[in-house]
Amino acid sequence: GSFSESLNDKWNRSSPFNFFLTKAKGIDNKYNANQSVHIKEILSESFGELVQSAQFNYKIDVDWLVQCYPESFRSKPLLIVHGFKGREKQDLESEAAKYDHIGFCQARLDIAYGTHHSKMMLLKYTDGIRVVIHTANLVHGDWHQKTQGVWISPLFPILLGQGSGESDTKFRKDLIDYLTAYNHPKLRSWIEMIKTHDFSDCRVHLVASVPGRHTDISKDKWGHLKLRKLLKQVEPSCKQWPIVGQFSSIGSLGAKSEDWLCSEWLSSLSTMGQTLVEKSQLRLVFPSVDNVRLSLEGYPAGGSLPYSIHTAKKQTYLHSFLHVWKSDRNGRTQASPHIKTYMRMSPDGENLAWFACTSANLSKAAWGVLEKKGYQLMIRSYEIGVLFLPKSFSKEVFKIKDDNFLVPFDLPPTPYEKSDHPWIWDIPHVNKPDTHGMKWCPN
Ligand SMILES: O=C(O)c1c[nH]c2c(Br)cccc2c1=O
Numbered sequence: 001g002s003f004s005e006s007l008n009d010k011w012n013r014s015s016p017f018n019f020f021l022t023k024a025k026g027i028d029n030k031y032n033a034n035q036s037v038h039i040k041e042i043l044s045e046s047f048g049e050l051v052q053s054a055q056f057n058y059k060i061d062v063d064w065l066v067q068c069y070p071e072s073f074r075s076k077p078l079l080i081v082h083g084f085k086g087r088e089k090q091d092l093e094s095e096a097a098k099y100d101h102i103g104f105c106q107a108r109l110d111i112a113y114g115t116h117h118s119k120m121m122l123l124k125y126t127d128g129i130r131v132v133i134h135t136a137n138l139v140h141g142d143w144h145q146k147t148q149g150v151w152i153s154p155l156f157p158i159l160l161g162q163g164s165g166e167s168d169t170k171f172r173k174d175l176i177d178y179l180t181a182y183n184h185p186k187l188r189s190w191i192e193m194i195k196t197h198d199f200s201d202c203r204v205h206l207v208a209s210v211p212g213r214h215t216d217i218s219k220d221k222w223g224h225l226k227l228r229k230l231l232k233q234v235e236p237s238c239k240q241w242p243i244v245g246q247f248s249s250i251g252s253l254g255a256k257s258e259d260w261l262c263s264e265w266l267s268s269l270s271t272m273g274q275t276l277v278e279k280s281q282l283r284l285v286f287p288s289v290d291n292v293r294l295s296l297e298g299y300p301a302g303g304s305l306p307y308s309i310h311t312a313k314k315q316t317y318l319h320s321f322l323h324v325w326k327s328d329r330n331g332r333t334q335a336s337p338h339i340k341t342y343m344r345m346s347p348d349g350e351n352l353a354w355f356a357c358t359s360a361n362l363s364k365a366a367w368g369v370l371e372k373k374g375y376q377l378m379i380r381s382y383e384i385g386v387l388f389l390p391k392s393f394s395k396e397v398f399k400i401k402d403d404n405f406l407v408p409f410d411l412p413p414t415p416y417e418k419s420d421h422p423w424i425w426d427i428p429h430v431n432k433p434d435t436h437g438m439k440w441c442p443n
Contacts, residue, residue, distance in 0.1 A: 006044075006046040007037065007041045007042065010034060010041075011152060014034070014035055016203055017388060017393075017405060017406065019035070019150070019357065019388070019406050020036060020037045020149075020152065020406070021035060021148065021330060021406070022036065022038065022039075022134075022136060022143055022148040022149075023036045023143075024144070024145050024296065024335040025144055025296075027332060027334065027335060031332065035406050037152070039068045039136075039143050040068050042121065042150070043123075047130075048126075048155065049125050049126045049127070050124070051126055052079075053076065053077075053079070053123050054078070054080075054081060054105075054121070054187075055078065055079070055080050055081065056120040056121075056382075057116075057119050057120075057137055057138045058083070058117050058359075060138040060139070061095075062080075062092070062095040062096045062099070063095065064138070064139060064140050065138045066078075077101050078099075078102045078103070079102075079103050079104070079105055080092070080103070081107060081118075081182070081187070082104065082106060082107065083107045083114070083115055083382065084106065085106070085109070089106060092104070105182070107182055109380075109381075110211060111211045111212070111379075111380045113365060114381045115365075115380075115381045115382075116381070117359040117360070117361075117366065117383050118208070119135055119137070120134070120384055122194075124193060125155070127155070128155040128157040129155075129156045129193065131153040131175070132150060132152050133384055133385060134148060134149060134151065135148045135149045135150075137338075142304070142338060145295075145296040145297050145301075145336070146297075146301070146304070146335055146336050146337065146338045147327060147330075147332045147335045147337045147339050148338050148339050149340075149341060149357040151204065151386045154202065156197045156198055156201070156202070157197065157198050158197055159196055159197055164200070165199055166199060167201065167202040169202055169389075171199055171202040171204060171206050172197075174205070174208070175206055178210065179194070181212075203393060205386065205387040207356060207384075208222060208383060208384045208385070209368065209381060209382060209383035210379065211379055211381060211382065212378075213371065213378050214378075214379065215375060215377075219376065220377075222379055223367045223379050224264070224368055224377075227268050227356070227387065228267070231269070231271040234354055237396075238344055239271075240281075241353055242281050243270055243282050243283070243343075244284075244341075244342070244345055244411070245269070245282070245283075245362055246285035246339070246341045246342070247286060247340045247361040248286075248287075248304060248339070248361060249306050249307055250315075250361065251362065251364055251365055252315070253318065253363075260364060261282075264370055265367060266282055269342060269344070279321065282321055283323050283415075284321040284323060285324070285413050286307070286422055286423070287301075287302075287325045288322075288416055288420040288422060288423060289420070289421050289422075289429055291324055291325045292305065292336060292423045292429075293433075294334060294434070295334050295336040295435065296335060297435075298436040299438060299439065302336075302429075302440060308426050312422060318422075319416070319421070319422055322415070322420075323413035323415050323416065324415075325337050326409060327408060329410050330406075332409075339408050340358050341355065341358075341408055342355075342358070345411050345412065348412070349412040350399065351397045351399055352390075352407070353390070353398075354389050354390070354398075355387070355388045355398065355405070355407070356385055356386065356388070357385055357386055358383060359385060360383040364380075365379070365380035366379075366380075367379075367383075425442065426442050428440060
């Protein structure tokens with residue numbers, strides 16, 4: 001309609017998946033309607049009478065975040081959960097000094113190179129709690145001209161009567177376990193609050209990572225082993241379907257594909273338990289240089305795609321798995337991806353055996369790596385995402401068209417041309433100008 005329709009109507013129409021992409025300035029506005037949201041809509045008064053909120057993220061522009069809340073909500077307690085230390089922590093806290101409603105929770109990062117990647121909003125309203133799990137940093141640029149994923153939960157009401165308050169997907173328990181893992185006093189009140197609310201309507205599973213060397217019963221609570229455990233529920237008929245991984249950064253994966261990518265990691269995502277899977281079974285989507293050059297932002301989009309030459313040089317085998325970013329179906333081929341999604345698709349790209357949207361990029365730090373002959377799963381970072389299993393929606397598979405399932409990019413994905421190269425952020429790109437006539441010369 002002509003009004004910016006309330007998010008409530010949009011949310012109802014997005015049921016039962018409630019999965020959205022962020023609005024992108026500069027694409028045809030018909031693609032910024034139904035299944036698109038902006039942060040100001042999520043925090044708007046029409047979406048709920050806010051009492052307090054918690055924002056879990058990596059990059060946070062405090063002033064920008066405060067003005068994303070409606071004026072009337074800018075005094076409601078806001079807890080910012082981050083992973084910064086030392087100078088960066090000081091800078092963040094001094095940025096917020098002028099706001100007396102903002103508190104901080106510094107997540108422990110005891111293992112080197114770990115980061116607090118998780119992106120989640122906990123929104124406490126007068127009549128319930130809502131959880132938002134997404135992929136966008138709390139900075140203007142992440143919500144401006146990129147492709148990001150956002151899952152918005154139902155409004156979970158206060159638990160009345162004797163119901164368990166838990167859903168078949170055990171989402172509430174998994175969320176409590178995740179928050180408990182921070183072991184931080186400022187999250188205790190949120191944990192207690194979640195325990196008093198009814199999450200029985202929740203249809204997604206939680207797939208999260210917390211830093212640590214996880215063993216015994218904790219080994220498959222996190223990272224790719226949690227995903228492996230959940231995917232055991234997937235229709236066996238999909239066993240031969242390709243796995244698609246799509247992400248905005250790539251870690252150091254080892255000298256050979258058999259070191260981690262096509263053994264440990266792919267085994268979890270393909271639940272075949274087979275250690276080696278033939279190449280066409282795994283399709284990876286990561287922006288090419290031209291994807292970045294021709295994006296709405298131009299080369300600066302590459303500032304959010306931190307794939308370094310140092311890492312890329314060590315793993316040229318990866319480049320034969322790569323596919324371009326193409327999202328004509330959502331009018332977002334030029335909206336550079338910062339979303340991360342993983343899925344198993346039918347060869348024709350018409351159906352999905354499962355679909356996940358998470359903060360986790362393609363890295364051992366995010367998904368974990370088995371150590372000590374598989375005795376422990378070592379994870380460096382905090383990550384959080386949601387998994388959609390057809391079974392939780394009384395289906396065998398997701399029929400993308402018939403079920404109106406929002407898939408962020410075109411399936412099947414399009415392989416790199418011989419002339420395509422993966423975007424690398426710390427080398428010059430000067431052969432051709434970008435959409436703004438500029439070149440990329442990192443220092
Ligand atoms: O958690 C995230 O989303 C991100 C983590 N690390 C980054 C670096 Br390092 C450089 C540029 C962008 C990002 C980023 O977006």
